[in-house]
Each structure stands twice: as structure tokens, then as C-alpha cells.
Amino acid sequence: MGSAELLQYVVAGFKSGAIYALVALGFTLVYGSTGIINFAQGEFFMLGGVLSVFYYRLGLPLLLAALAGVVTTAGVGLAFERLALRPRRDAGALVLIIITIGGSMVMKSLTRHIFGPDEATLPEFTPGPSIAFGGVAIERQALWLWGLTIVAVLALTWLYRKTRFGRAMRACSLSHDAARLMGIDTARVVMVSFGLAAALGALAGLAVTPLTQTAWDVGATAGMKGFAAAILGGLGNPVASVIGGLVLGLLESLSVAFLSSTYKDAIALIVLLIVLFLRPQGLIGRARREKV
Amino acid sequence: MGMGTRKWLALVLVLALVIVPLVGCAAPEETDTEETVTEEPKEPYRIGAVLSLTGTYAGLGAPEKNTLDMEVARINADGGVDGHPIEIVYEDDATDAAKAQAAVVRLIEQEGVIAVIGATGTGGTMAMRADIERAQVPQVSVAGGTVITSTFSKWVFQTPWSNSLVVPFTLDYLKDKGIKKIALITDTGGFGADGLAVLQAQAAKAGMTIVASETFNPGDTDMTAQLTKIKASDAEAVVLWSAGKEAAIVAKNMQQLNMQIPLFGSHGNARTEFIEGAGAAAEGFKFAAGKILIPETYGEDTLSYTVATDFKERYTAAYGKGPDTFAGHAYDALYIITNAIGDLDEGFTPSDLRDQIEKTDSFVGIGGVFTYSAENHNGLDASDLVMYEVKDGKWVLAE
Known part of the structure; x- marks a missing residue:
């Protein structure tokens, strides 16, 4: 195998990986402020694509359609938290997680009924032939995906480290009661983090649509891969989620290269299990120490 | 939590229950039969x-x-x-x-x-x-x-x-074009797996060698890796068997990798959504299907055409x-x-x-x-x- 060919596999892996990473960031955001896994994250990814297509077909320019798609999805995220999760917020993590599963089913079915069963697409952000680079072909849309991933992870890291709101989010993840005692409006923090996670998922979903098309049923796979990426890297840490996504994509691509495409998902899953076995906190994540 | 939230929730639920059936049935139900x-x-x-x-x-x-x-x-x-x-x-x-x-x-x-x-x-x-x-x-x-x-x-x-009809038809077409070495890319769903089995069984009969055979799962978003492998083989054409939206991704990834060999699909790709999804990459894509797509192919003086x-x-x-x-x-x-x-x-x-x-x-x-x-x-x-x-x-x- 030539080096150009090997590099092509790496490029392919990082392309899928960026998608997984963007979805993983949404898991991390919600986990960071609530300590729960939001299984509706994949549906936010789906809604971003489907709604942007809807606005684009209404005649909006691509940029506006994308913006409207992200804003509407963020609205769905906020409403979902306010109407479905907050009324049961004291019921414990398991109940909340199950509510997110129910929410994902509702979003999926409603989308199927409102927008129909057929797949649809958006034009590429910057159309043109793929860029040749030392014998390796790179799609322009992949550059957008990488760019978005970098911007998203930088913005989130800044949010966590440097802003008052970010500190409030981190405080919430440690203990809602303590955060509330410190004067933090925990309900607002949780709601905003759902809105942000939805917006992020939507951004990923619409950025991928020119490459893969979108439809009402794309959320499940995206959610599963994004969840795996978040776990692999380490939940709660944006940089770890992105690394988890890229590693997962690379693993799949290299399994195709050196083993067989039939087993690529199985191989990625086995690696995930091994990592969880050896490092339950993920590749990057720090073990959470329980203090009594 | 006050009654306000409960009422809100109830309202949303009721609305959802009313709207969903309405939206679901609104379009085609104009034909009353009685x-x-x-x-x-x-x-x-x-x-x-x-x-x-x-x-x-x-x-x-x-x-x-x-x-x-x-x-x-x-x-x-x-x-x-x-x-x-x-x-x-x-x-x-x-x-x-x-x-x-x-x-x-x-x-x-x-x-x-x-x-x-x-x-x-x-x-x-x-x-x-x-x-x-x-x-x-x-x-x-x-x-x-x-x-x-x-x-x-x-x-x-x-x-x-059935695939047992379409596969030999497609292979005969390839043979007429002088193609002897093919690469397969199929999905792991029912239609793709069925097609793969028939392709493997029929290829030799049509004088074809399968030089690469790759699969992908329904829901996959990128097939560049599989196609990179096919690109490195000496295949003269790629045969794709998949009825899902992933087919359009295969066409796009091939274009992205600048692969010059032709791509053949199946009757599973006879949907306008495939053309929309693949865009420019759909150009030159060939597939066998029935004549309904262009009724003139029935022959304009036939009953089938009417x-x-x-x-x-x-x-x-x-x-x-x-x-x-x-x-x-x-x-x-x-x-x-x-x-x-x-x-x-x-x-x-x-x-x-x-x-x-x-x-x-x-x-x-x-x-x-x-x-x-x-x-x-x-x-x-x-x-x-x-x-x-x-x-x-x-x-x-x-x-």
C-alpha cells in the first residue's frame, strides 16, 4: 500500500470522525450540566438537516436556511427540556434518560409525518471539485466539517474555562444543590445547555447533508456513533469528545483498509469495549473521584 | 412545579395527537369511493x-x-x-x-x-x-x-x-462493453446481500472476475475507505447493489476520489432522490430497471405504453x-x-x-x-x- 493510499484512508477516517465528533460534543454539553445522557441528540442532528432543507426549499438562501434550521432546532431543544424534562427534574437520572429516549421517538415520528419519508439534500457550501493534495483527494465539504469541528471545540472550551456561564455549567455537573446554594439558576443553565447541544447537533446535521443527504431516520446512527465517540474520548470534556470522534472514524476506515469492510463496525465496537474495560473514564477523561 | 406546567404539557400532547393524524392523512385522501x-x-x-x-x-x-x-x-x-x-x-x-x-x-x-x-x-x-x-x-x-x-x-x-433477472442482464451489458474485471460494493441489508449472492454466483458464468468486494451498512455516511480499496484494484467497473440513500454517497465518493471507471447500479436506484443526492456525480451512472421511467421504451404502439x-x-x-x-x-x-x-x-x-x-x-x-x-x-x-x-x-x- 502506497503512502498516498494510506493517507486517503486517514482522510476518510477523519471525515467520518468529524461528524461523530460534532455529535459527541452535543452529548458532552448536556452531560456536562446535567450528568445525563441525552439520547435525543441524534434527532437534533436529523432536525438540523431536515429543517434546513425545508427552509432552503421555501426559497431562502443557503446561509439563511442553515441559520433558520439551527435556530429552529435549538428552539426544539429548549422546548424539549422545558416541557418534557424539567417537570420531572427531581425524578433521578434514569427517568430523565428514558424521557430523552421517548423524546427522540416523538421527534422522529413527527418529522416523518410532517416532512415525508424521502431523503433530501442541500447544495455544497462551496461547490467545486475535490482538492488534490499529494495524491490524496479531499472534498471541500470535508474542509467545512473540520473547520466547524475546530471552531465548535474552541468555542466550547472557551465557554467552559473563561465565562461565568461555563463555570455555572461545570458547577451544575458537580452538584445541582450546591450550585443552587451558590446562587446559580440551575434550571436556566440546564435549559441553555440543551439549546446549545441542539444547535450544535443541527449544525453537524446540516453540514453533512450535502455529502450524505438527510431524512427523518438518520438520527439513530448518528446518535449511536456520536455517543460511542463521546464515551471513547471521555464524557464531559469537549476536546476528549473530538478526539474520541476522530479515533472512531480512523478505526473504521483502517479496518476497511487492512481487514474487511464487513467487520468495520464490529471492530470499532470491540476497541470501544476494550477502552472502557481498561479506562472507564475514556481515553482522555479524568476519573471522577467521589468524595465522601 | 405548579399546575401551569401540567396544563401546558397536556395541551402539547393533545395538539400532537390531533395534528399527527391530520398531517399524516391530509395529502392523498381525496377519493371517496361510495x-x-x-x-x-x-x-x-x-x-x-x-x-x-x-x-x-x-x-x-x-x-x-x-x-x-x-x-x-x-x-x-x-x-x-x-x-x-x-x-x-x-x-x-x-x-x-x-x-x-x-x-x-x-x-x-x-x-x-x-x-x-x-x-x-x-x-x-x-x-x-x-x-x-x-x-x-x-x-x-x-x-x-x-x-x-x-x-x-x-x-x-x-x-x-428479481435480482436473479437484473444481475445477469447487467452483467451481459458489461460484457458487451468489453468489461471483464468488476469490483462490487453492496449494502449489508436484505436487498444488497441478496444482490451480492446472485452477483457472486453469476459473475463467472458471464466471464467476469470479481477483483474486489466491499460492503457498507445502511446508515453509513462515507464509503471513501471501501472505494480507496477498490481504486487500488484493477477493476474496470464498479457494480453497486443497494436500494438505500447510501447509493448516492457511493457515487459522490467515487467522484471525489477521481475514479474514472464507470459505476453501475441496480433497479433499487431508480428514484429521483438518487439523482438529487448524488448531483453531478450521478452523471453517467447506469442501472437496469423496467420501462416505466421512460414509457417510450415500451414502444409507442404497444398496449404497455398506453x-x-x-x-x-x-x-x-x-x-x-x-x-x-x-x-x-x-x-x-x-x-x-x-x-x-x-x-x-x-x-x-x-x-x-x-x-x-x-x-x-x-x-x-x-x-x-x-x-x-x-x-x-x-x-x-x-x-x-x-x-x-x-x-x-x-x-x-x-x-
Whole structure:
């Protein structure tokens, strides 16, 4: 195998990986402020694509359609938290997680009924032939995906480290009661983090649509891969989620290269299990120490 | 938490419950069947239909249901079959074989249907077999898997071209173009796996060598890795067997990798969504399918042409877009059953109906001209297929 060919596999892996990473960031955001896994994250990814297509077909320019798609999805995220999760917020993590599963089913079915069963697409952000680079072909849309991933992870890291709101989010993840005692409006923090996670998922979903098309049923796979990426890297840490996504994509691509495409998902899953076995906190994540 | 939140929640729930059925049914339900029946109506003939209205194959089940709605309304407006109106009892299997099996039991035991159309998918179709055979009710499947008729059942018929018909047709075309080494890329779903098995079995017979064989899963978003592997082989053409939206990704990834060898698909790609999804990468894509996509290919002076253009016009008027091949499969299944009913005397049993369906001879449908026999429950042959090519975003006849 030539080096150009090997590099092509790496490029392919990082392309899928960026998608997984963007979805993983949404898991991390919600986990960071609530300590729960939001299984509706994949549906936010789906809604971003489907709604942007809807606005684009209404005649909006691509940029506006994308913006409207992200804003509407963020609205769905906020409403979902306010109407479905907050009324049961004291019921414990398991109940909340199950509510997110129910929410994902509702979003999926409603989308199927409102927008129909057929797949649809958006034009590429910057159309043109793929860029040749030392014998390796790179799609322009992949550059957008990488760019978005970098911007998203930088913005989130800044949010966590440097802003008052970010500190409030981190405080919430440690203990809602303590955060509330410190004067933090925990309900607002949780709601905003759902809105942000939805917006992020939507951004990923619409950025991928020119490459893969979108439809009402794309959320499940995206959610599963994004969840795996978040776990692999380490939940709660944006940089770890992105690394988890890229590693997962690379693993799949290299399994195709050196083993067989039939087993690529199985191989990625086995690696995930091994990592969880050896490092339950993920590749990057720090073990959470329980203090009594 | 106050009552306010509860009331809000309740309101949203109620709204959702009211809106969902409205939105779901709003489009096609304009055809009321009762009005034109003049004499006192005889008891309706009930036919079951197990279709995938949700799930992976929802994009196939929707045109199938549209077609049945439209054609049944038309039959009943003309006075039904021998004065009996036709009634379709629908079941949605959600693209789940287990649900298809449960649905067929309900249709037979509770609804008392005399025949079953479906399922949309090969998996669902096969899952229904034991109950179909036990209840001795004829089944006309609209799924394309070879196994449906190659694993023969006296009770099961099929309207789409099976892979065992389309694969040799495609390989012959490749051979005529001087292509001897092919690479395969197939999905791991029912249709792709069925196609792969037939391709592997038939390639040698057509003098072809398979130099690479890659798969992908339904829901995958990138096939660059598989295609990089194919690019490194000495394949002269890529053959893709997949009915899902992933097919468009394969075409795009090939273009991205600047692969110059041609891409051949299957009748599973005969959907405008494929062309939209693949965009410029769809140019030059070739696939074999029936003649409904370009009715002129039937020959303009043939009965097939008249039947197909009539169907195409009515379907387009009713639903705002032209029928695809899947709509055609449902059309054929319905008329094969109703024609057989029309040929029988009053008081027939489902078993009589099966015998009559098997006698279907030269029925001019959308998928082709059907002739069933005691050994052949697919009824079509290679003359019902043509090779298409995508040019300027449209289907044209390939040279």
C-alpha cells in the first residue's frame, strides 16, 4: 500500500470522525450540566438537516436556511427540556434518560409525518471539485466539517474555562444543590445547555447533508456513533469528545483498509469495549473521584 | 412545579395527537369511493396490504400505498369487480420483519382477507410465509429479493424484477462493453446481500472476475475507505447493489476520489432522490430497471405504453410527482389479484384465487408483461428490462 493510499484512508477516517465528533460534543454539553445522557441528540442532528432543507426549499438562501434550521432546532431543544424534562427534574437520572429516549421517538415520528419519508439534500457550501493534495483527494465539504469541528471545540472550551456561564455549567455537573446554594439558576443553565447541544447537533446535521443527504431516520446512527465517540474520548470534556470522534472514524476506515469492510463496525465496537474495560473514564477523561 | 406546567404539557400532547393524524392523512385522501355505486352494493372483497409506511423502506411504501389508494378508488368508481367493491386493509410493518409477520396474522385471522399484497421488503415478505401457507391465502409480494420466488412456495407470487433477472442482464451489458474485471460494493441489508449472492454466483458464468468486494451498512455516511480499496484494484467497473440513500454517497465518493471507471447500479436506484443526492456525480451512472421511467421504451404502439402513460398521468395528477418503479410494483400486484377475481365465479375460495393468479397470462402491467406458471411465480423476463443512464440530471436510455 502506497503512502498516498494510506493517507486517503486517514482522510476518510477523519471525515467520518468529524461528524461523530460534532455529535459527541452535543452529548458532552448536556452531560456536562446535567450528568445525563441525552439520547435525543441524534434527532437534533436529523432536525438540523431536515429543517434546513425545508427552509432552503421555501426559497431562502443557503446561509439563511442553515441559520433558520439551527435556530429552529435549538428552539426544539429548549422546548424539549422545558416541557418534557424539567417537570420531572427531581425524578433521578434514569427517568430523565428514558424521557430523552421517548423524546427522540416523538421527534422522529413527527418529522416523518410532517416532512415525508424521502431523503433530501442541500447544495455544497462551496461547490467545486475535490482538492488534490499529494495524491490524496479531499472534498471541500470535508474542509467545512473540520473547520466547524475546530471552531465548535474552541468555542466550547472557551465557554467552559473563561465565562461565568461555563463555570455555572461545570458547577451544575458537580452538584445541582450546591450550585443552587451558590446562587446559580440551575434550571436556566440546564435549559441553555440543551439549546446549545441542539444547535450544535443541527449544525453537524446540516453540514453533512450535502455529502450524505438527510431524512427523518438518520438520527439513530448518528446518535449511536456520536455517543460511542463521546464515551471513547471521555464524557464531559469537549476536546476528549473530538478526539474520541476522530479515533472512531480512523478505526473504521483502517479496518476497511487492512481487514474487511464487513467487520468495520464490529471492530470499532470491540476497541470501544476494550477502552472502557481498561479506562472507564475514556481515553482522555479524568476519573471522577467521589468524595465522601 | 405548579399546575401551569401540567396544563401546558397536556395541551402539547393533545395538539400532537390531533395534528399527527391530520398531517399524516391530509395529502392523498381525496377519493371517496361510495358516491358512484348506483345499485345496492354487494359485499366488498377485502385484500390485505402489508407495506412499510415507516422505517427504512418508508420511501418505497409511500408510493405503493398511493398507488393502491388511487387504483382501488378507480376500480370502485367503475362499479368494482363483478359488482363487488374492493377494500384494502392496510398494515404498516415499519420495515420490521417481525411486525410484518404479526400483521399478516391479523389480516388473515381478524380481517378475513382473501389475498395479501406485500410486504414492501424481502425480509418482511419471507417472514409472512409460514402463516400464508398455513392459512392458504395467496400472497403477491412487491419486494425484489430473489429468494422470494427461488425458495418456491405455491402461495407466493412476486411483481418486481428479481435480482436473479437484473444481475445477469447487467452483467451481459458489461460484457458487451468489453468489461471483464468488476469490483462490487453492496449494502449489508436484505436487498444488497441478496444482490451480492446472485452477483457472486453469476459473475463467472458471464466471464467476469470479481477483483474486489466491499460492503457498507445502511446508515453509513462515507464509503471513501471501501472505494480507496477498490481504486487500488484493477477493476474496470464498479457494480453497486443497494436500494438505500447510501447509493448516492457511493457515487459522490467515487467522484471525489477521481475514479474514472464507470459505476453501475441496480433497479433499487431508480428514484429521483438518487439523482438529487448524488448531483453531478450521478452523471453517467447506469442501472437496469423496467420501462416505466421512460414509457417510450415500451414502444409507442404497444398496449404497455398506453397502460403506463395512462397510469403515469393519473398518478402525477393525484400526487404531484411521477410514479417510480415501486408504485408500478403495487399497481401490478393489485391488478393481478383483481383480474383473477374477475375471472372467477361468485363464491370462490382463496385457494381458487391462487389457482387463478397462477394462470395469469400476458398481463400487461407496469413492470412488464406477466405470465405466471406452476414453476414461475415471478412472471417477468429480461425483455422487460432496459439499461438507463443519468444524463443532465435525467434518466435516458443507455447506448
